[in-house]
Amino acid sequence: MSQWQGLDEFVAIATAGSFSGGAKLLGTSTTRISRVIVQLEARLQAQLFDRTTRSVKLTDTGRAILDQCRRILAERDDILASVTAQGEPRGELRVTCSTTMGERYVAPLLRRFAMQHPDLSVELDLTNRVVDLVGEGYDLAIRTGQMPDSGLIRTRVGSRALLTCAAPAYLKTAPPLESVDQLKDHACLLGSASNWHFKDAQGQALEFKPSGRWRCNNGNGVLEAAIAGMGVCQLPEFYVLPALRSSELVEVLGGFRPAEEPIWAVYPQRRHLLPKVRGAVSLLKRDLAAAIAQP
Known part of the structure; x- marks a missing residue:
């Protein structure tokens, strides 16, 4: 038995809030998903869920490892997506952008991108906080102004006056x-x-x-x-x-009037070949400047 077996089931149950909901997300039976979780808990020698007849809640251990498990699964999906023959965007794309630019311009573009690729899910976090892309598991950030040398890849996708x-x-x-x-x-x-x-x-x-x-x-x-x-x-x-x-x-x-400030798409080096990142950057590079210039 693989030591990784059960992570999909664990994340699905935590996401859905129930064993039946997790089973539905994965297209399997409640009986099977329950058996896999029992086996995973036995290998970890720790309980992941508190179960009652009315509810399923994460234990302290479950809460502690949930985000790590999500990142592991996302990395796995990224690897598979990067070697598919079609190179179609798929998996989860996590993007962060400043609030106003995101609301007005980036959200409509990424919404269109998601609608064009049914195997892709998009999480767009609008915040004026400078997010740690690697530490917080983001694929892409939209940032403006001069960029320090951070080891991240950047592509200019527009400018603003x-x-x-x-x-x-x-x-x-x-x-x-x-x-x-x-x-x-x-x-x-x-x-x-x-x-x-x-x-x-x-x-x-x-x-x-x-x-x-x-x-x-x-x-x-x-x-x-x-x-x-x-x-x-x-x-x-x-x-x-x-x-x-x-x-x-x-x-x-x-x-x-000062020189225009660049708008950058910024992403970790290990993600730059993923179809989901490459496709999103191409879309922003092609359409963001025109969207900003529209009345």
């Missing part, structure tokens, strides 16, 4: 704003970035440390404050383009 904007009503009564230095006389609306970026007439990068009485770590919160006339903001273009088109905001310091 940073625009400095304010409401016309604010500018009517505000001091002049014709140079970056004059920002010190203005109410700046602060987001998660500690510095704002610009470039001078020679194309050299400039930085300005903004200050003001409004700070929000969510871009929409900064955008709404700018539209309300509270001050000047600097945000990625996908936040402000609708407000610019409706004239709720106008761009300021356009002559000092």
